[in-house]
Amino acid sequence: MAIPTSTPPDTAPGIGAERQRRRTLLHRLDVRGAPYAFVAPFFIVFAAFSFYPLIYTSWISLHRVELSTLNLMEWVGFDNYTALWDDDRFWNALLNTFTIGVLSTVPQLLMALGLAHLLNYRLRGSTFFRVAALTPYATSVGAAALVFTMLFERDFGMINWVLSLFGVDNIDWENNKWAAQTAISSIVIWRWTGYNALLYLAAMQAIPRDRYEAAAIDGASRWQQFLKVTVPGIRSTIVFTIVLSTIGATQLFGEPLIFGQGPNGITGGA
Numbered sequence: 001m002a003i004p005t006s007t008p009p010d011t012a013p014g015i016g017a018e019r020q021r022r023r024t025l026l027h028r029l030d031v032r033g034a035p036y037a038f039v040a041p042f043f044i045v046f047a048a049f050s051f052y053p054l055i056y057t058s059w060i061s062l063h064r065v066e067l068s069t070l071n072l073m074e075w076v077g078f079d080n081y082t083a084l085w086d087d088d089r090f091w092n093a094l095l096n097t098f099t100i101g102v103l104s105t106v107p108q109l110l111m112a113l114g115l116a117h118l119l120n121y122r123l124r125g126s127t128f129f130r131v132a133a134l135t136p137y138a139t140s141v142g143a144a145a146l147v148f149t150m151l152f153e154r155d156f157g158m159i160n161w162v163l164s165l166f167g168v169d170n171i172d173w174e175n176n177k178w179a180a181q182t183a184i185s186s187i188v189i190w191r192w193t194g195y196n197a198l199l200y201l202a203a204m205q206a207i208p209r210d211r212y213e214a215a216a217i218d219g220a221s222r223w224q225q226f227l228k229v230t231v232p233g234i235r236s237t238i239v240f241t242i243v244l245s246t247i248g249a250t251q252l253f254g255e256p257l258i259f260g261q262g263p264n265g266i267t268g269g270a
Contacts, residue, residue, distance in 0.1 A: 060073070061080055061081070062075065062076065062077060062078070062080070063075055063076060064076045064079075064080075096181065096256075097249065097250060097252060099181050100181050100184055100185050100188070100249065100252060100256075101245075101246065101249030101250070101252070103181060103182060103185035104184075104185035104186075104188035104189055104192075104245075104249065105242070105245040105246065105249060107185075107189055108188065108189045108192055108193050108196065108245065109196060109238070109241055109242065109245065111189070111193045111197075112192075112193045112194075112195075112196035112197040112199075112200055112241070113197075113200055113238075115133065115193065115194070115197040116196075116197040116198070116199075116200035116201040116204060117200075117204070117226065117230065119133070119197065119201050120201055120204045120205065130198060130201070132194075133193075133194030133195075133197050133198060134194050134195060134198060135194070136190050136191045136192075136193070136194055137191060137192065137194055137195040139191065141191075141254035141255060141258070142254065142258060144187055144190065144191055144255075145187060145254060145255050145257075145258035145259050146258060148183065148186065148187045148190075148259065149174075149258065149259050149260065152173035152174070152183045152259075153173075154170050154171070154172045154173065154174070155170065157173070159171075159173070160173075174259065174260040175260075180259070180260070183259065184252075184255050184256055184259055187255045187259070188248075188249075188252070188255065192245070192248070196241045196245070199237055199240070199241060200234055200237060200238075200241070202237075203233070203234035203236075203237035204230060204233070204234055206233075207229065207230065207233040207234070211229050211233070212225055212229055215228065215229050
């Protein structure tokens with residue numbers, strides 16, 4: 001006597017297909033959603049500490065507000081921007097920032113490129129030289145600015161003493177516009193050249209050696225290899241350092257503040 005089963009035979013394939021669809025859906029969510037889950041903490045922190053302050057600062061700029069009473073704001077629209085546009089000190093600071101940025105960025109990156117090229121050779125004690133190149137970057141802005149202030153002191157500074165050996169009169173580095181900008185630029189160059197040199201060095205070491213061997217076989221000199229192989233090979237890193245140095249120049253504040261603003265704020269940053 002046949003005993004009928006309680007489960008219809010055609011439902012089992014339906015259950016298996018449903019499970020397969022769920023697994024496929026979970027797999028798609030894992031593959032597509034996992035990258036967003038990994039980068040989500042960064043964007044959350046960025047939104048909390050960078051994006052929100054930027055939006056809030058933009059909103060405050062449209063009001064008249066005192067730092068002691070942030071909760072009492074008076075709407076003024078674009079009056080603050082109009083006043084800034086008509087302020088001679090703003091344009092003076094903007095010009096100074098641009099000038100110091102050019103004076104510090106161009107020599108800095110050229111020196112960093114040359115230093116990285118030297119460190120790329122197999123030298124004895126290369127690790128020591130790499131650490132020494134990064135030491136100025138680890139120095140605080142305040143300490144570096146104070147030391148350079150003493151070096152560029154008008155009456156007893158070492159820079160004027162060296163220049164006096166060549167018959168140059170003492171230069172008032174703090175109160176002369178171009179002299180002050182040159183002195184401040186030297187602080188920036190000293191602090192950031194080694195850092196950029198290590199970035200260039202890392203990019204140079206990633207260039208395949210067979211490119212240099214092929215260039216040497218073709219009769220290229222060391223200088224030609226540098227221009228035709230090294231520089232194109234690190235082009236993306238060069239662009240990155242240019243952008244980074246430009247951003248740093250627009251944020252320059254500590255060096256001019258500590259070094260000395262001079263008359264009429266001729267060395268003040270933006």
